Amino acid sequence: MTTRNLFATESVINLLPFDGQADYYGNVIEPAAARRFLEKLMAGIEWRNDEAVIFGRHIITKRKVAWYGDSDYGYKYSGVVRQALPWTPELMELKGLTEGLTGVQYNSCLLNLYHDGDEGMAWHSDDEKELQPDGAIASLSFGAGRRFLFRHKESKQIVEVMLAAGSLLVMRGATQDRWLHSLPKMKKVRLPRINLTFRTMMRREPEDRTIATPRLTAG
Numbered sequence: 001m002t003t004r005n006l007f008a009t010e011s012v013i014n015l016l017p018f019d020g021q022a023d024y025y026g027n028v029i030e031p032a033a034a035r036r037f038l039e040k041l042m043a044g045i046e047w048r049n050d051e052a053v054i055f056g057r058h059i060i061t062k063r064k065v066a067w068y069g070d071s072d073y074g075y076k077y078s079g080v081v082r083q084a085l086p087w088t089p090e091l092m093e094l095k096g097l098t099e100g101l102t103g104v105q106y107n108s109c110l111l112n113l114y115h116d117g118d119e120g121m122a123w124h125s126d127d128e129k130e131l132q133p134d135g136a137i138a139s140l141s142f143g144a145g146r147r148f149l150f151r152h153k154e155s156k157q158i159v160e161v162m163l164a165a166g167s168l169l170v171m172r173g174a175t176q177d178r179w180l181h182s183l184p185k186m187k188k189v190r191l192p193r194i195n196l197t198f199r200t201m202m203r204r205e206p207e208d209r210t211i212a213t214p215r216l217t218a219g
């Protein structure tokens with residue numbers, strides 16, 4: 001598939017005014033290739049509803065998720081340990097592209113499927129202890145353009161970006177420590193969006209190979 005590998009780094013913009021770095025690379029995948037990736041990911045990923053027990057209630061989200069990674073990762077969620085699924089060819093290709101652009105190696109990918117604008121993700125930080133501290137989290141978007149917000153934990157300052165199909169956003173350094181982020185609902189959006197977040201998990205002992213999934217949130 002055609003991807004734009006040569007990318008002018010001067011067109012990368014850090015969206016955050018302080019306390020972190022959120023590099024928006026804009027579109028790194030041509031529109032036609034981004035559409036093909038969307039179709040392949042829609043059909044080829046083992047999507048499942050996110051679920052958890054919160055305050056004793058069993059919650060199932062409309063949003064779907066999937067977890068892929070190097071062979072030996074698992075994560076524990078609601079008392080259930082799930083294994084990372086092995087990389088698909090599309091995910092390997094996108095991982096390679098992302099690694100080339102960001103200069104970081106990733107060992108896992110959390111995928112989100114928002115069927116339409118009624119689904120989103122509430123404020124959170126990706127600061128699970130199993131993630132490499134201050135490690136980069138690289139987010140590729142396909143399908144419907146959606147708003148993505150940052151909110152500073154102390155000043156409450158908001159930063160907004162529109163995540164277009166084929167675009168790359170990389171959160172680095174102190175970003176998770178100092179800022180929350182969210183994907184607000186957009187009622188007018190009727191088309192699906194798929195988001196891939198490449199992450200680096202820390203290696204753990206075999207009996208303790210667990211990671212946390214992102215918080216269960218709206219959508």
Ligand SMILES: O=C(O)CCC(=O)C(=O)O
Nearest residue numbers: 110112126183195197214
């Ligand atoms: O869908 C997005 O762009 C955000 C996903 C996200 O924040 C996450 O999976 O932790």
Ligand SMILES: [Fe+2]
Nearest residue numbers: 125126181214
């Ligand atoms: Fe996140």
